Structures are given as C-alpha cells and as structure tokens.
Amino acid sequence: MSQKLSNKVAVVTGGTSGIGLAIAKRFAQEGAKVAVTGRNQKSIDQAVAEIGANGLGIQGDVSSLADLTRIYQTVADHFGKVDTLVVNAGVYILGPLADFTEDQFDQVSDINFKGAFFSVQKALPVLNDGASVVLISSTVNAKGVPNHAAYSATKAAVRSLARSFSAELLDRKIRVNALTPGPVDTPVFATVAGSPEGAAAMKEAMGNFTPVKRVAEASELAAAALYLASDDSSFMLGAELLLDGGVREL
Template identity: 70%
Template sequence: MTETAAKLRNKVAVITGGSSGIGLATAQLFAEQGARVAITGRNQAALDQAVAQIGHGALAVAGDVANVADLDRLFATVHQQLGAVDVLIVNAASYVLAPLADFTESMFDRVSNVNFKGTFFTVQKALPYLRDGASVVLTSSTVAEKGVPNHAAYAATKAATRSLARSFSAELLPRRIRVNVLTPGPVDTPVFESVTASKEEAEAAKAGMGQFAPVKRVATAREIAQASLYLATDDSSFMLGSELLIDGGIRTL
C-alpha cells in the first residue's frame, strides 16, 4: 500500500484490549493503514508479543480499563509519546458465562467492571486527549439484542455499551466527536479457549457457535477489524450514535 493510499496515515489510534483477538487484528490493520498505534491490556508479556506482531513502532501501555488511574496513565503516556488521539477503539472485554442460578457476585463484578464501567471511563478519560472530530468505536455484541442462556450479565453490559454510544454522541456533538458501536457475532478469537477446558472443547464450541449464524461459520478477527476501520475513518462521516452490525446474519435472518 502506498503512503498516500493509507486511510489512517499519521493518525493516532488507541485500542484497548489490543493484545489478542479483535483488538490485535484491528491494531495490525490500523498500523498497515498508516496509523501510529497504541494498545493496552493487563498482561505485559502478551503486550510485548503483540507489539512485535504489529510492528510500525506500536506502543504498548499495560493497564486495566476497570482502573481509572490506569486509564489516566494510558492517555497521558499516549499523548506524551504519540500526540493527540484521532481514533479510540474501546474493545477490552470480559467474557464470563454461567447459569443465572450459579452466577456469583465476583463474576458479575468482573464482567461489569470491564465491559460497562471500563467502557464508560475509557471514553471519559480520553476526552482531554481526543482531537475535535475524532472517531470513537465501542465494541458491543449481537447477544445484546438476544436472549441467550448463560449470557445474562455479559449481554446486559453489551446492551449498555450500545446505549452509551447514543448518549456520548449527543453530548460530544459540539466537538464533532463521533461515537459508534461495532456489533460482531461470534468471532474466531482466544475467548473460546478461556471458557473451555481444552483446545478440543474450544474448537467444538467455536464450531457450534458458527452454526447459529446463517453463514454457518464464525467471523475472522480480520473481518471485524475491517469494519472497525470503516467506523474509524471519514468513510463513515455520516454515522454517529449508530451501530454497524457484522454478525453473519444472526440477528436478521
């Protein structure tokens, strides 16, 4: 790709949860498109490995999006090293599944603190560092609009994410900051291994989840990253407070 063709040339992009899965694929794509990329996550070793994969001088800042002090440090570091933020991808998430009867308070706090509180305060703490006209993308999930067993808390936090995009966009209109939601269906990421006991179980869960989609497969992380690129650029300049659904037809077919 030529430098002039890069859609994010010289833009600064911050991606939370950027060390694996959708976040890593998005960081790689954005870097290829000319962005100066910063990622954050809780595991320093995973961040180091991700930076090596992303290349292009990517910056990693270890931290927990559920900790507002870590968010302050993240954006201050990015601003100091890369400058003002043009694109913010709020992707960090906790995927905790259990039946309603067995869901504990600590499980609820874990999923809520990352997916709801973390999303809210990631955007709030970014505000002093976002350029006017910046693009903010919040990551939801198609389960936010469906009733799925064992997903009650997770789905509720993703529905909250969809709501936040509307309210944030309305409030940030004077700064022309667009806040949109990217809503994927099932995606081929390490999350399957985190909720199963073995690689074989993870592959079986992935295959089973793919059967929910009319296309009969899960998405690749790169496919979701391509959608995120659209929301991050001026290609989507007439979208704000809106949702881009990329779920293989699950919600509508």
C-alpha cells in the same frame, strides 16, 4: 494507494489478542500510530512486535481510573493527540442465572461497562475534535441467549453509550459508534472451553448458530473498525454496525 489513517493516532484497549490485535495491526497497515493496552506485559510485548514500528504497548486495567489516566498520558507523551479510540477490552463470563456469583457479576460489569464508560471519559482531554470512537458491543445486546444475562446486559449498555456519548460530544464533532459482532474466531474459545478440543467444539457450535454456518474472522471485524475509524463513515454517529452472520435478523 492512499492509506486511510495516514498520520493518525489510534488507541485500542484490549489490543493484545483477538479482535483488538487484528484492529491494531490493520490500523498500523493503514498508516496510524497505534497504542494498545492490556494487563499482561508478555502479551503486550508480543502484540507490539506484530504491530511493528508504529506500535506502542501500555500495561493497564480499564476498570482502574488511575490506570486509564496514566494510559492516555503515556499516549499523549509519545504520539500527541488521539484521532481514534477503539474500546475493545472485555471479558466473556457465562453462567446460569441461578448460579451466577456476585464476583462474576462485578468482574463482567467492571470491565465491560464501567471500563467502557471511563475509557471514553478519561480519553476526552487527549481526543482531537472530530475524532472517532468505536465501542465493541455484541449481537447478544438485543437477543436473549441462555447463560448470557450479565454479559448481554453489559453489551447492551455499551450499545447505549454510543448514542449518549455521540449526543454529548456533538459540539466537538466526535463520532461514537458501536461495532457489534457475533461469534468471532479468537482465543476466547480456548479460554472459556479450557482445552483445544473444547475450543474446537465451541467454535463449531457457534458457527452452526449463525445462518452462514461459520464464525467471523478477526480480520473481518478489523475491516469494519477501519471503516468506522476513517472519514468514510463521517456521516455515521450513535449508530451500530452489525457483523453477526445474520444471527439477529434471520
């Protein structure tokens, strides 16, 4: 059985847990050399151990342009040019409009929007012509949900970047698409809820919010990311692949 990413080089930002780690592991299984980024060295080391021999971990903050430049130089030094970039690093910060603080706004904007924009810009010198870029958005990019105003706006911006970047990079045949999940079973539930019991309750509530009455598995997002990264999606650019259990459409 042929591997879809044989001899390819991939970078996954925010690749140490959840969706990002699932994508990195799937890409490695499909033959890619995979570099993952994160802010915590222990988490990076654990992720690389799971990815295997073709994994590389690089510590850095996607909201720092200096860090991004260093990240891509490190990837180039180890693996050469990049064939696939998955912009996954993000934060999930919620709060009511009346109480949302400037610090919260800056944090979610710096990581989710600024980080996504410059993760692509700083990658341009090391991206191969014909590369695929996958931007992780969210189904709330086009749906009004209480307490999600700032987060939703950043993910709508990410969706927009897929169009604009694709238009700008046509001459290099670099495809940029958005992968847009609904609720996914990741450690974010525990982070937001603050306890195992709260995480379980949040997962159940999020699942009940979908028409299919469950949250997605990270492996399902990884399969979709593989499609966007591979030649199977060569006719797809500036588009959005929606995996949200029917939340938006039903």
